[in-house]
Amino acid sequence: MELSCKTEYALLALMALADGYGRDEPVQISQIAQEQGIPDRYLEQLLATLRRGNLVRSQRGAKGGYFLARSPWQINLLDVWACLEGTTPVTQPAATTPERAVIHHIWQEVQQATHAIWQKYTLKDLCQKRDSLRQRDLMYYI
16 A cells, blocks of 8 residues: 555545534635645545545535535545545465465555554544644744
């Protein structure tokens, strides 16, 4: 697994939507793009993919934009990754030697651990960690 630019941008956009969760006003693409430094056109495509994956919903019109389709604590990072990147097959060719069998076994463990970590964290967790970092950066030391 690799963190693609597409997944990183999507997570940034979803965090912006998580910040607006519970409000009746949708978040506009231009606002997210400007705050996060994501090209508008690319963000449109990402949000359309996330909408098809039932992670966000959209509202049309002059005051249109995007909302999270579920609460931030109900969307884990694996949901986002799977929506954008698809699932990775864990099947590997048969190991022909004990050395290859060991390597394949370790690689499978790595994939399972990565999968578990992506599943463990939610958008809410990302926002809380971000807020914690912001708070730490605001502290003054005497």
